[in-house]
Amino acid sequence: MGLNVAARMHLDVMDELKKSNIIVDDDYYNTSNVLRTRLERLLKERELKRSLKSYNEDVHSNGAIDGNIVDGQILTSKTESLPAEEELVNGVAPNKTVRNGRERQDRRHSKQRLLVVANRLPVSAVRKGEACWQLEVSVGGLVSALLGITEFETRWVGWAGVNVPDEIGRKSLTESLAAKRCIPVFLDEDLVHLYYNGYCNNILWPLFHYLGLPNEDWLATICSFQSQFDAYKKANQMFADVVKEHYQEGDIVWCHDYHLMFLPKCLKEQNSNIKVGWFLHTPFPSSEIHRTMPSRSELLTAVLAADLVGFHTYDYARHFVSACTRILGLEGTPDGVEDQGRLTRVAAFPIGIDSDRFLRAIQLPQVKNYIKEFEERFGGRKVMLGVDRLDMIKGIPQKLLAFEKFLEENPDWHDKVVLLQIAVPTRTDVPEYQKLTCQVHEIVGRINGRFGTLTTVPIHHLDRSLDFHALCALYAITDVALVTSLRDGMNLVSYEFVACQASKKGVLILSEGSSQEIDALLFEVEVRFVLLCIFYPPRPHIQVGYKDPTLLFVGFGEGKIYTNMTSTAKSRAGPVYPTRSGGGVQGRPNLQTGYTGSGFAIEVR
Ligand SMILES: O=P(O)(O)OC[C@H]1O[C@H](O[C@H]2O[C@H](CO)[C@@H](O)[C@H](O)[C@H]2O)[C@H](O)[C@@H](O)[C@@H]1O
Numbered sequence: 139m140g141l142n143v144a145a146r147m148h149l150d151v152m153d154e155l156k157k158s159n160i161i162v163d164d165d166y167y168n169t170s171n172v173l174r175t176r177l178e179r180l181l182k183e184r185e186l187k188r189s190l191k192s193y194n195e196d197v198h199s200n201g202a203i204d205g206n207i208v209d210g211q212i213l214t215s216k217t218e219s220l221p222a223e224e225e226l227v228n229g230v231a232p233n234k235t236v237r238n239g240r241e242r243q244d245r246r247h248s249k250q251r252l253l254v255v256a257n258r259l260p261v262s263a264v265r266k267g268e269a270c271w272q273l274e275v276s277v278g279g280l281v282s283a284l285l286g287i288t289e290f291e292t293r294w295v296g297w298a299g300v301n302v303p304d305e306i307g308r309k310s311l312t313e314s315l316a317a318k319r320c321i322p323v324f325l326d327e328d329l330v331h332l333y334y335n336g337y338c339n340n341i342l343w344p345l346f347h348y349l350g351l352p353n354e355d356w357l358a359t360i361c362s363f364q365s366q367f368d369a370y371k372k373a374n375q376m377f378a379d380v381v382k383e384h385y386q387e388g389d390i391v392w393c394h395d396y397h398l399m400f401l402p403k404c405l406k407e408q409n410s411n412i413k414v415g416w417f418l419h420t421p422f423p424s425s426e427i428h429r430t431m432p433s434r435s436e437l438l439t440a441v442l443a444a445d446l447v448g449f450h451t452y453d454y455a456r457h458f459v460s461a462c463t464r465i466l467g468l469e470g471t472p473d474g475v476e477d478q479g480r481l482t483r484v485a486a487f488p489i490g491i492d493s494d495r496f497l498r499a500i501q502l503p504q505v506k507n508y509i510k511e512f513e514e515r516f517g518g519r520k521v522m523l524g525v526d527r528l529d530m531i532k533g534i535p536q537k538l539l540a541f542e543k544f545l546e547e548n549p550d551w552h553d554k555v556v557l558l559q560i561a562v563p564t565r566t567d568v569p570e571y572q573k574l575t576c577q578v579h580e581i582v583g584r585i586n587g588r589f590g591t592l593t594t595v596p597i598h599h600l601d602r603s604l605d606f607h608a609l610c611a612l613y614a615i616t617d618v619a620l621v622t623s624l625r626d627g628m629n630l631v632s633y634e635f636v637a638c639q640a641s642k643k644g645v646l647i648l649s650e651g652s653s654q655e656i657d658a659l660l661f662e663v664e665v666r667f668v669l670l671c672i673f674y675p676p677r678p679h680i681q682v683g684y685k686d687p688t689l690l691f692v693g694f695g696e697g698k699i700y701t702n703m704t705s706t707a708k709s710r711a712g713p714v715y716p717t718r719s720g721g722g723v724q725g726r727p728n729l730q731t732g733y734t735g736s737g738f739a740i741e742v743r
């Protein structure tokens with residue numbers, strides 16, 4: 139199995155940062171040096187695989203890592219052996235192993251130090267007493283993607299998702315997190331309200347996903363814009379101050395996402411020698427959208443202070459460069475953006491998952507038990523699955539309405555299909571998310587009321603997250619996964635589903651999700667059409683599940699899934715034909731493929 143994609147992206151980013159403004163090989167325009175880059179990368183992967191293999195052998199031979207994950211919670215006081223599938227804890231565990239009773243430093247001590255700075259830490263804290271904390275694994279793609287990284291001597295700097303006003307609490311939480319190599323940034327409630335709920339999630343998030351400002355709130359948002367923007371800058375400075383405390387010469391600082399667009403500037407002001415990367419996990423919108431923001435110039439200038447700026451796709455990178463050109467009047471070059479002789483490199487690094495972790499998980503007894511339990515529970519019915527944060531970009535109401543239409547038109551299917559929707563609560567203090575929750579509950583209630591019986595309901599909707607094992611089992615037993623984002627940065631659920639489908643070979647339905655013209659109604663009709671096609675025609679080798687290949691890509695089990703994102707899919711699919719952005723598949727005569735906003739290209743035949 140190849141090196142996981144998060145690690146590969148990491149390597150790319152590190153490579154680019156280390157090149158420190160000299161040569162770029164695999165940037166968003168330039169393809170001339172691809173072969174050399176690939177060869178180097180293959181060699182580097184082989185080298186890393188070897189060192190990882192021997193590191194993992196160490197870990198598994200003694201089985202001792204401080205901290206364990208049980209149902210998504212990290213019990214900070216225990217030292218127990220970890221099942222192999224939970225190596226993810228390496229990403230947040232202390233950096234030592236024990237062999238023959240002798241504690242010793244592991245090999246990572248000699249590795250490049252990396253400070254990952256993200257608003258969200260990989261663990262979120264829940265207070266259990268004055269100085270007692272429970273750490274839970276944070277849900278979300280950013281954390282899933284970055285937890286796969288084990289090749290660097292990594293520290294995380296971020297917000298633990300909790301307000302800690304008192305010194306005792308701060309000290310004890312800092313200690314608990316230190317054991318996971320996490321460093322907290324303490325943000326008070328008012329700041330979180332203005333910075334996280336306000337500027338990040340009520341302004342930047344909807345705009346970056348082309349949703350516009352919430353209609354009824356736009357006047358209020360405009361009034362509070364300045365205070366939210368000030369809070370945003372203040373919060374970014376606080377992250378920079380914490381980085382400064384922990385920075386050691388030679389460290390690479392990798393800043394993440396729309397929460398921290400000012401961070402590169404703050405860091406460079408503190409120390410111009412720091413190597414800084416910034417990566418965006420969401421789409422970067424067209425400059426037509428970005429220019430509508432009053433803070434448009436300041437945000438761009440702050441990001442440009444980084445040495446390297448990364449995006450999931452070529453399009454997002456292109457949008458960023460064109461925003462810099464049009465709004466700041468700077469020159470976009472094939473390598474990035476130039477300002478008075480200083481170049482900020484811009485490149486696409488599509489993120490992915492640690493597919494090996496999922497492949498291992500589905501072999502575990504506890505996952506097999508779940509699989510058995512779910513198969514008995516849903517036996518005889520086709521299982522459709524949605525796994526999303528309860529976010530407006532995920533298209534959950536649209537998915538439910540399409541399902542309702544399908545049931546309406548197909549009475550025969552009422553007791554033969556079930557839709558399981560895992561809707562993880564998120565950003566619950568933001569009014570738009572509260573409204574969405576009510577809307578989704580209303581639709582689920584209506585559909586279950588209309589089509590349920592005394593013993594069954596068509597939709598099982600959960601407002602909670604699942605533990606990793608249950609989630610893998612669900613992916614494994616699912617017949618049809620529905621990923622219906624209206625727009626998404628990447629969407630890792632789609633990869634995870636494929637990784638767990640080794641034997642099932644079900645269907646993945648992806649919304650195109652990155653087209654500006656996407657229209658909810660059209661989308662609803664298309665999904666319904668696909669549902670009809672899935673259940674009616676004989677499955678093998680018949681691809682009828684699409685009308686417009688630019689809207690939906692549907693692959694049946696016998697079809698192949700092409701992607702350069704997961705080694706699982708890769709190994710099952712055979713050759714991969716990357717586009718310039720590194721994602722998707724370039725056309726072959728017998729393929730109807732494309733790069734979707736959700737990052738998958740699926741053979742249609
Ligand atoms: O931290 P939260 O506010 O609770 O939100 C969770 C994360 O949501 C977003 O995730 C994105 O990153 C994924 C990985 O790159 C990507 O697949 C997905 O499309 C994005 O929506 C957000 O960007 C993260 O910062 C949040 O932590």
Ligand SMILES: O=c1ccn([C@@H]2O[C@H](COP(=O)(O)OP(=O)(O)O)[C@@H](O)[C@H]2O)c(=O)[nH]1
Nearest residue numbers: 277278279280282527562603604629630631
């Ligand atoms: O009950 C759940 C539901 C989701 N996830 C994880 O949350 C991530 C969602 O990432 P994605 O990129 O799909 O979307 P995001 O939430 O980041 O926008 C995936 O890794 C899921 O495995 C999870 O751990 N438990």
